[in-house]
Each structure stands twice: as structure tokens, then as C-alpha cells.
Amino acid sequence: MLASRTKRQRMLYAVGASLAAVGLMAGCSAETGASNTEPTNASVEGNSATGDTITIGFSGPAADHGWLGAINSAALAEAKKYPDVDLKVAEGTNDANLQISQVEGFINDKVDAIVLLPTDGAALTEVALQAMAAGIPVINVDREFSSTFAARVTILGDNYGMGVSAGSFVCDQVGDNPNAIVAEIAGIDSLPLTQDRSKGFSDALKDCGLVVSNRVAADFTVQGGEASTSQLLAAAPKIDALWNHDDDQGIGVLAAIDAAGRDEFIMVGGAGSANAMREIQNPASVMKATVIYPSTQAADGIRLARLLVQGKAMSDLVEVEIPSRIVLNAPVVTSDNVDRFLPTAFES
Known part of the structure; x- marks a missing residue:
């Protein structure tokens, strides 16, 4: 009896986490009760439509680890998909003080949004608060700040x-x-x-x-x-x-x-x-x-920054605002499903 109950609990946890992750992907959606078929800022077509060009600053740690290298390359590749995104990339660093100065540079440049994977979440909190106070939304990736006010969106692995x-x-x-x-x-x-x-x-x-x-x-x-x-x-x-x-x-x-x-x-x-x-x-x-542990987090941050600045919403959600916090799923890869995950896996 206990084995059956706990197995069901694990299944429910996995299903719940999967549903949370699905909301991150731009898939097909229906405008329930909509009286017309025109694209909106919360539709797939509206999400993908080219808008005003925006400048996104991106800063992350040094790519001295296979996963971190994949984080950075995925973010760059995602930005290239959009003709309305101008991505400014700071050199990767494990020096918190240097990363702080990079973010200060983004603030001085008046970028439209900052996607930040901090080398140390607590150490970068103050400068992230400064960016938010300057009206620049911050998308916090992977390592959380010590204040909820330091980011408009936080996207995390689980x-x-x-x-x-x-x-x-x-x-x-x-x-x-x-x-x-x-x-x-x-x-x-x-x-x-x-x-x-x-x-x-x-x-x-x-x-x-x-x-x-x-x-x-x-x-x-x-x-x-x-x-x-x-x-x-x-x-x-x-x-x-x-x-x-x-x-x-x-x-x-x-x-x-x-x-x-x-x-x-x-x-x-x-x-x-x-x-x-x-x-x-x-x-x-x-x-x-x-x-x-998804290496897409910074790429997801780039996509969300674009939607946020352009006043768009996630097409798979009814809500017309970008969520404030997204936690990605942690699926298990075995011999039964490895062929599905291997093509997009990172090299160590």
C-alpha cells in the first residue's frame, strides 16, 4: 500500500513540474471566447511578429564548464532568431565585482532589458535593484538574487x-x-x-x-x-x-x-x-x-525579455502578463527516451 501511494506521489510531482515547464514554450493557443481572429500580443502570431527593435544586455559567468558554455551559446543563438533584438553581450566572468561593473554599463547605456546569470546571486542583488529602479527590467537566470525586488522575471532550473x-x-x-x-x-x-x-x-x-x-x-x-x-x-x-x-x-x-x-x-x-x-x-x-538541468535558461530569458519589453504575453497562457517566476522541469533520461534528449544535449 505504501509503495503504491508513494509512487503516485512521485508521478504527481513529475506531472505538476511538467505542466509548469510547458507554459514556457510558445505553442498553439486558442483565444477562448474571442470574437475575431486577428493576432494579439498573447497569440502565437503576435509573439512572433517583428516589433520595435529592443536592446538586451546579457551577462553570465565564464564558460569554464560544459553546462555554462551551453547556457551562453543557447542565449546567443536565441537572440539571432529575432530581427528586432540587439543583444549586447558582456564577457563571461567569475569575478562578481567585474560583473557588477558590466551591469552598471548596461544601466548607463540605457538598455531595454538585462538578462543576468549572476556569478553570485547575493553579490549582484544591489546592482540588479539599481537596474530595476532605473526602469530596466531584469531577468534573473539560474542563481537567485537575495531580493524579490531585484528582478521582474526569475527563471530557474529545479x-x-x-x-x-x-x-x-x-x-x-x-x-x-x-x-x-x-x-x-x-x-x-x-x-x-x-x-x-x-x-x-x-x-x-x-x-x-x-x-x-x-x-x-x-x-x-x-x-x-x-x-x-x-x-x-x-x-x-x-x-x-x-x-x-x-x-x-x-x-x-x-x-x-x-x-x-x-x-x-x-x-x-x-x-x-x-x-x-x-x-x-x-x-x-x-x-x-x-x-x-536545462541549459536553455538564458535563452528562455532572452525570449521572455523580448516579450516583456514589447508588451507581449506568453501564448500558452491566458494571463496577459509575463509570469514573475518560472521553474523548469527536471526529467529523467534513460535508455527508453535518450534518443529524444540527445540531439540537444551539451558536450562536457
């Missing part, structure tokens, strides 16, 4: 949902063994996103009576993933399931697993790299799944 998705998959695979040993390789423990992922994972495992038995933290790099995994494998002579938070560091994780000659467990990745998905396609690999 870090807690990633953990839930990973934990639910582990439960489905080994949950019938009450003594299953579950291991976890986190990212940087001081980051809220890592804490959220770990909490979601732990909460989902509780549904099938499991806990994390062995845990280490890495640093989102290949080298860190390999070193931390070697440490974990030495401490845990037997593992049934392992979740690695990040597919970029997962290259090192897999290298350590191969070097140790371990293959008695299943592995779940995180973020959704092409490398991980090719591993999933290999029946001999321990890698059986990965959880998507």
Missing part, C-alpha cells in the same frame, strides 16, 4: 526537483531491497543549489525507506569528480546505487569507477550532457540515467 527525480529513479531500481547502499557525489557543498539537490534526493529516498550511506562532495570539475569518487569507492566496498550531481564532473567520476574496476551498482547523473547520454546508450556502462 535543483530540489533534480534530487527528487534522481531519488525516485533509484527507488524504482533498488527500492525493493531495504538494505540497498546508496551513495552520493555532490557538487560544491557551500552552494544552495547543491544543498537543494541533496535534500530532494534524501526526501525521495525516504519514500522507499532508503538513506544515503556514503557521500562526498566534488567541485563540478573532472579532476574533482575523479578524486572524490576514488575516495568514496575506497570507503564503500559495496554500493547498489550512486547519484552524481553533475555530468561535467561525471567524466572524472566514471574514470575513477573504471580505474577501480567497479560495476556492481547503477549510476545516475545530473544536468544532462551528451557524454552522459552516450553512456546511457551503452548497456555495459554503470550509467543508467541522468536528470536534466
Whole structure:
């Protein structure tokens, strides 16, 4: 009875998250009760119609990570789709002070909107507030500001949902063994996103009576993933399931697993790299799944900034205003659906 109930709970969570993500995509919509067929600012045709040219400033961290590189390239590609968008791109940086000065430059240039993936959400909050006070809407991507007043729109991946998705998959695979040993390789423990992922994972495992038995933290790099995994494998002579938070560091994780000659467990990745998905396609690999953390967030931010400044709305919603907060879904990729996700996956 408990297994059936908790499985239904996980299904409801996944369906609810999927519905939230669907609202982000511009698909077909019907103007319920409309008396004419003219395009409006809340229709697909109205959304895509060329409007007044707007200038969008975009700033993000340095692309020193496969996922971050994909974030930046997707944003640039999205802007090129629109002849009415002039995109000003600041050089990627991991220096919060430099990024603050970049945003100040956008404010001085009187851009129409700013899409900002902050290297540190708290550190960039004050300058984002300044932009908002100057009448420039800010679209906050991935790492949240510490004030809700610092952004008109916040668009996020679902870090807690990633953990839930990973934990639910582990439960489905080994949950019938009450003594299953579950291991976890986190990212940087001081980051809220890592804490959220770990909490979601732990909460989902509780549904099938499991806990994390062995845990280490890495640093989102290949080298860190390999070193931390070697440490974990030495401490845990037997593992049934392992979740690695990040597919970029997962290259090192897999290298350590191969070097140790371990293959008695299943592995779940995180973020959704092409490398991980090719591993999933290999029946001999321990890698059986990965959880998507969308690399489209800044591209979505560009699209939303355009709609916002041009006074348009999202065509899949009845609401005539752009939402203030959007959280994207965290689906699980397995051998059953990998062909759907691989073509748009990023390379680590």
C-alpha cells in the first residue's frame, strides 16, 4: 500500500513540474471566447511578429564548464532568431565585482532589458535593484538574487526537483531491497543549489525507506569528480546505487569507477550532457540515467525579455502578463527516451 501511494506521489510531482515547464514554450493557443481572429500580443502570431527593435544586455559567468558554455551559446543563438533584438553581450566572468561593473554599463547605456546569470546571486542583488529602479527590467537566470525586488522575471532550473527525480529513479531500481547502499557525489557543498539537490534526493529516498550511506562532495570539475569518487569507492566496498550531481564532473567520476574496476551498482547523473547520454546508450556502462538541468535558461530569458519589453504575453497562457517566476522541469533520461534528449544535449 505504501509503495503504491508513494509512487503516485512521485508521478504527481513529475506531472505538476511538467505542466509548469510547458507554459514556457510558445505553442498553439486558442483565444477562448474571442470574437475575431486577428493576432494579439498573447497569440502565437503576435509573439512572433517583428516589433520595435529592443536592446538586451546579457551577462553570465565564464564558460569554464560544459553546462555554462551551453547556457551562453543557447542565449546567443536565441537572440539571432529575432530581427528586432540587439543583444549586447558582456564577457563571461567569475569575478562578481567585474560583473557588477558590466551591469552598471548596461544601466548607463540605457538598455531595454538585462538578462543576468549572476556569478553570485547575493553579490549582484544591489546592482540588479539599481537596474530595476532605473526602469530596466531584469531577468534573473539560474542563481537567485537575495531580493524579490531585484528582478521582474526569475527563471530557474529545479535543483530540489533534480534530487527528487534522481531519488525516485533509484527507488524504482533498488527500492525493493531495504538494505540497498546508496551513495552520493555532490557538487560544491557551500552552494544552495547543491544543498537543494541533496535534500530532494534524501526526501525521495525516504519514500522507499532508503538513506544515503556514503557521500562526498566534488567541485563540478573532472579532476574533482575523479578524486572524490576514488575516495568514496575506497570507503564503500559495496554500493547498489550512486547519484552524481553533475555530468561535467561525471567524466572524472566514471574514470575513477573504471580505474577501480567497479560495476556492481547503477549510476545516475545530473544536468544532462551528451557524454552522459552516450553512456546511457551503452548497456555495459554503470550509467543508467541522468536528470536534466536545462541549459536553455538564458535563452528562455532572452525570449521572455523580448516579450516583456514589447508588451507581449506568453501564448500558452491566458494571463496577459509575463509570469514573475518560472521553474523548469527536471526529467529523467534513460535508455527508453535518450534518443529524444540527445540531439540537444551539451558536450562536457
